[in-house]
Amino acid sequence: MNPDIITIILSMAIFLMSFYHYARSTNLPLASPIGMNEYFSGIFFLRKRTLSLLFGRIALFLGFPLSYILKFIRDGEGAVYFPLIVITWGIALYFYIYADRFNRVAEEQKGFFSILLKGKTYGMASTSLWLLRILYIASIIYVLWYR
Incomplete structure (x- = not known):
């Protein structure tokens, strides 16, 4: 099995297990978009920090990009996703810096x-x-256009 496939499988498993643990620990429904929205709010620093959110951040910000980097090294493919990865990191950095502004309104904006x-x-x-x-x-349009 290729390293990029192993990395993406491990990242997806970590991401889904951390979502499951976060949803169960905060009594969120698993089959509802509300649960995943709250989970992404936590991953992007808008909720209280927990260990399950840390593992979700590792999977999202390191695991998934690493799999595309390995795919690019091995096959020369996957470079189309690099702008989307960098923008996602930028969004995470933005919410990390400005989280205090949005934490006050996060409940009413869902x-x-x-x-x-x-x-x-x-x-x-x-x-x-x-x-x-x-x-x-x-970057989403770029991925859809060149994929």
């Missing part, structure tokens, strides 16, 4: 995806958020 897509803030945080939104959508 989580990470709502804040990412329609969250409002002011100043440099607002400009940065709009730039990340544009880059994220552009």
